[in-house]
Amino acid sequence: MTNEEVDRIFRALADATRRDIVRRTLTSESSVSDLARDYDMSFAAVQKHVATLEAAGLVTKYPRGRERMVRGNPENLRQVQQLLQHFEDLWRSRVSRLDALLAEDPTP
Amino acid sequence: MTNEEVDRIFRALADATRRDIVRRTLTSESSVSDLARDYDMSFAAVQKHVATLEAAGLVTKYPRGRERMVRGNPENLRQVQQLLQHFEDLWRSRVSRLDALLAEDPTP
DNA sequence: CTGATCTACAACCATTTGGTTGTAGATTAT
């Protein structure tokens, strides 16, 4: 994953409406207009949110008749989780180095 | 965590420079000017990035003489990880429901 | 004391973001 991709994913998740769309479409897929009905904004606004999520690879869309079905895609969520886990690991390694330092024989 | 807090955290992570600052300060703390030296932008720009991270609770700052030391804070990273794990769980529950459906006796 | 360093913060600017309305193309229903 390039920095730009990671940027896009985090930015896409930095909005409560978009996080809710991801949550919903991970559970069960919905059409764009199904989604739009549940938010207090225009259809076009919801459509843009879905497009942002699609560009970030967090949802996929496929046509069913005149509707576009939106389905959550867990793949990039896992990638992000892995990145955060890496951070967590860095922190733990720092802590254990500090622990080692404290455990050293204090009389060299 | 409120939606606004989550927004702030994801938004703070949606920038490669800020992610790098988090990574570095989780490993070993640095002063703001230490950090600023390593990025191709003004001191003030780096200072703003650190402020954004601090507002998101991803780093903490404390004074050491005339310097401000920046230290990565793993707490909110874990919160975000938990949120992503929740998404992952939702997806898995959907998959197992589909599995259950497929496993149903096809002749009722 | 004086000068250098580190930080904070304001003011400014270009770009992006998140919303709107309006128009037009496809598909479905009557």
Place this chain on the structure above:
DNA sequence: ATAATCTACAACCAAATGGTTGTAGATCAG
């Protein structure tokens, strides 16, 4: 065939973002 529904996309707007420079307050070094 006509009307209704769903989507895509453009144009526009206010606010936020990410950068800049400049100024001023603390702290440290000589």
